[in-house]
Amino acid sequence: MFFASDNAGPAHPKVMEALIAANRGYAKSYGADAIMDDVREKVRTIFEAPDAAVYLAVSGTAANAILLATMTQPWQTIFCADIAHIQEDECNAPEFYTQAKLTLVPTTNGKMAQADLQSKISGEQTRGVHGPQRGPLSLTQVTEKGTIYTLDEINALTDTAKEYGMKAHLDGARFANALTALGCSAAEMTWKAGVDTVSFGGTKNGVLGVEACVIFDPQLAWEFELRRKRGGHLMSKHRFLSAQMQAYLTDGLWLDMAQAANARCAHLADGMRGHDLASFVFEPQANIIFFQAPRREHKRLLDGGATYNVMNGDPNAGTPDELLIGRLVTDWSMTVDGINQFLDLLHG
């Protein structure tokens, strides 16, 4: 009954096997390993982007910050959701790497609306040299709230960005969960929808720790490499990153794991529906559920052995009836039995 985060679960056995297999003899370091050649081709095929530059990073924060730095000048501002990971959870990594700032766009259920983005963009850069200049748009799919932009919604946001000559970055820490939920192609969710660079997440979906950075305009590639190196993010024994990503992308493992995570989440959501104390804050769409319940109910669940985060208060201190929001996250490794155990506790 561990629902705290999809970054706390195990890696898939096939990923571990790939690591073992890669650990033979000598391999060129710093990304020149042969496995990386295959990874590059696999990513290009998946994204239908034969010219894309493809790199690996060890963390989502690194992937986001280095990609954004490659797209942003220090006197610009990056437009993102007010609850974006790059705003709330990266301890100023984007500011560190870009030297720029963030402009926060309000969100509903985790998503920015085109009109709000438009309003924020048109509000910046109205002061000539005095104000921050317009930098890229960064959007997150799956959002921090577990919701998913439709392709139309992504297109609307990037259309607005393009109107102002801005590029778009997609923080895809849960890219696979979104893709499988939408049932579309990786190309449709990215460059066909106006996205220029992608943090293509693996860490939250069954690997040990690797993200791919996908850059559709190969002219940015060399700058990315230099920025990655000076950030301390170019791994010498790179084959161990490559091997993870290779296994992840082989035979659709990445999609299988995301489908499993989403299916468990759907099963969990179905089981929670109609419970008179717990209600969804918004309809779950991927592998995350935000639900509201009285403090006493959270306490009962946590004392009963469930592990998850209560987002807006201490479950153990305060009035028993206060409504608090809990977050449940599923990953590929969860079993139906595990979910049912939680549901039994909930309904028990």
Next chain:
Amino acid sequence: MFFASDNAGPAHPKVMEALIAANRGYAKSYGADAIMDDVREKVRTIFEAPDAAVYLAVSGTAANAILLATMTQPWQTIFCADIAHIQEDECNAPEFYTQAKLTLVPTTNGKMAQADLQSKISGEQTRGVHGPQRGPLSLTQVTEKGTIYTLDEINALTDTAKEYGMKAHLDGARFANALTALGCSAAEMTWKAGVDTVSFGGTKNGVLGVEACVIFDPQLAWEFELRRKRGGHLMSKHRFLSAQMQAYLTDGLWLDMAQAANARCAHLADGMRGHDLASFVFEPQANIIFFQAPRREHKRLLDGGATYNVMNGDPNAGTPDELLIGRLVTDWSMTVDGINQFLDLLHG
């Protein structure tokens, strides 16, 4: 016959086993995993430093840059060898993380002399607010040239630093190779010799990619954590770093691997001695040999299947008699047979 670098070899099977073992169920993320508790204790025990703060990083560049940033103000200058890795091989990562500059101290056989360090330090900060202020000393052990500072030499350098109120950092990418060559304790080579922080390398010595950052003054710990996070270097599935380091430090595996690497190097050096075309640039002390030979000889070796770096020219283009310097690096995984194969080629 692969002697290009100790970052191109495989990880030790025990390290891989530890990874597999760590991949069970859920674990707290971001360094709160139980394995890290054990790693912290192991490092403290090895360094005889019960209060030391201990963190993990995925690359030596990251370990160096974040540690130095924690010790340096942006208006200071870091004193280091003119051939230091932080100067030559990190694409300005130290400048990026510290916002400061480096002052280069001349070296002989890879090592700074106390008098030269003294001279450089006394030359800085003689201009009040106008010039760079004195920041920390950073020294590298094993040096980039494969030579080793004696404990007396380290003490002399840190004594000079302390005279000026400066702290000292040790880039120990090949810490174990130095320790085993000197036959001293980790404490003797660090805090007992005036060193304040250590990049304690693992990557070049048989793990997949992990370095420990050891900070003897725990007051710097929280700043280190914040700087690591905003550098994108706090891993979510941290247990996989912890597991590598745990295996590395268990039952002296780290020392065994370094001893093996050094022993292979000594065997290689012995075999090369007296060869009339190849002569050592300086006496090998750890796991690196710099040797001089005519271009035609390098070409013969490389064509014969040996892999190593020629440092100062193209082995395939130029006059056959020009003397070029080759670098041979050994690691834990090399066999005596493999070494002998190279020696046969050399003498053949």
Next chain:
Amino acid sequence: MFFASDNAGPAHPKVMEALIAANRGYAKSYGADAIMDDVREKVRTIFEAPDAAVYLAVSGTAANAILLATMTQPWQTIFCADIAHIQEDECNAPEFYTQAKLTLVPTTNGKMAQADLQSKISGEQTRGVHGPQRGPLSLTQVTEKGTIYTLDEINALTDTAKEYGMKAHLDGARFANALTALGCSAAEMTWKAGVDTVSFGGTKNGVLGVEACVIFDPQLAWEFELRRKRGGHLMSKHRFLSAQMQAYLTDGLWLDMAQAANARCAHLADGMRGHDLASFVFEPQANIIFFQAPRREHKRLLDGGATYNVMNGDPNAGTPDELLIGRLVTDWSMTVDGINQFLDLLHG
């Protein structure tokens, strides 16, 4: 009829005379001039702060950015008004100097409310190492909207900051205008109200270009000096900054000029009151008026020879009846006749 900005008017003749007087023979450079000694004492006396560190800067942006950098760590966030100059008009100078970020507090009539500040502060630093840490509060007096915080309001904001261990900076580009409007002492509006550092403006109030940076905790002084130098803001012929500030502070010239600017503004406001097309957006308190009028009315005024900024639209393009906001700024050099000329135009 020039109301575009108080940074477009002339310097006071006494300031020019002081410059001429200072231009005799040789003077120590970089702030060691004798005039600066007098300036330092004058500022300390005005602020009743005998230990304060006092420095000069050539621009308000520099004063703000260097002071904030001295108070902020790169992993923190600075709390400020959503319309603060440091947010909107400094092209990321605060981010450049501090490497940190800004958290925007909503404003009404240009002012932050304690509850909103409290809410923003408590919302940050709830994520341990992952989120931005709490840095200083920065507040602006006179605000960008020409309104003035009462002493109670300042105290309320700094009390909230202190609760969280945060320091407070005051952007006093129009410090004198606020002081004369409130009728309080400089000490009451700053350190007695919980303010730790002040950008004490001169440029908008009758000098050529000089701001004093006042730091009540002298322990921050040396860091300020280093940051000023590396920002390129330590003037060699510093006596020409000192002379301006000395004249500004002699015999209350600074207050006289602010009183004149405020009095002209009050006269202008009185004359505008009751006009059926132009209404105040909020009651003017210092030397700035924001008024709303139909586009056609703005066009008539501007065509008639008035110069001022229309904040939210093009006065020459659009429907004639749309209400647009104009900003009128007065300075010490304006005459009653000049104001009346505008009023005649308005009412004509």
Next chain:
Amino acid sequence: MFFASDNAGPAHPKVMEALIAANRGYAKSYGADAIMDDVREKVRTIFEAPDAAVYLAVSGTAANAILLATMTQPWQTIFCADIAHIQEDECNAPEFYTQAKLTLVPTTNGKMAQADLQSKISGEQTRGVHGPQRGPLSLTQVTEKGTIYTLDEINALTDTAKEYGMKAHLDGARFANALTALGCSAAEMTWKAGVDTVSFGGTKNGVLGVEACVIFDPQLAWEFELRRKRGGHLMSKHRFLSAQMQAYLTDGLWLDMAQAANARCAHLADGMRGHDLASFVFEPQANIIFFQAPRREHKRLLDGGATYNVMNGDPNAGTPDELLIGRLVTDWSMTVDGINQFLDLLHG
């Protein structure tokens, strides 16, 4: 007898008059003043560069740092003299503005030799993504030692830079002194000699504090403006910078003042020649003399009322016969009588 620095002398009366004249009524701020239009044209005419972008800055450090930042990427290294002002006297301002590093080229009598520059350049960027990449060359004319590069020497250095695709910056804090000594045109000493950007100094040559930044490639202009603004270096009451520079460039005042400074220096040098205790370290060429004399002689001169810097020791403490180096700097305002007074003291 004040020879400490040319940044300690007065401004020329014509410059003061221009300030007074500029202080009439309202003027557009932030560089949009009419005087700046004239300054821009004057600079373009002087440099025979009708398309050059021209900006003003308040300090040489700012001019250097912002120009270099406009020419340098954060992962590059700037090649400059080991005694360059940007290395020794700017408290890491270049590193702050560029995020890059400096590579120091050895100097003789303050000047870099082409072969040494070539050697340093070819030594960098030999490590692919790992090492710093080649950034611009920065050279100083007049050098910090008071010597002057011939046009051939400048051409040789910039030729070497161009070979590697590098741009060149000229720190011309004493531009006029060099120009008048060489008897060439501003164009010949800059773009015709391969220089791309110039810090065109005024502060050390008779103004209060203003430098022009001249950028021959106007495509860099907008980036310069943004970097200047975010450095806090865009002055609101910009007309007071413009007015200084306008007076400086009118009727050859800038050259007259430099000629006067150089002539006084030559007179001083002539008077010192043949003195048996004081000998030149190198032949003076502009307005700076470095001379060697026993400590007791320096003490006698300083006690006798002369003011100048002793560069390498305390004139009041140490053995009387130790040879120390003194630096004498002349400026436009010195009289022959003043020089003679010093010579009388010297020979007395």
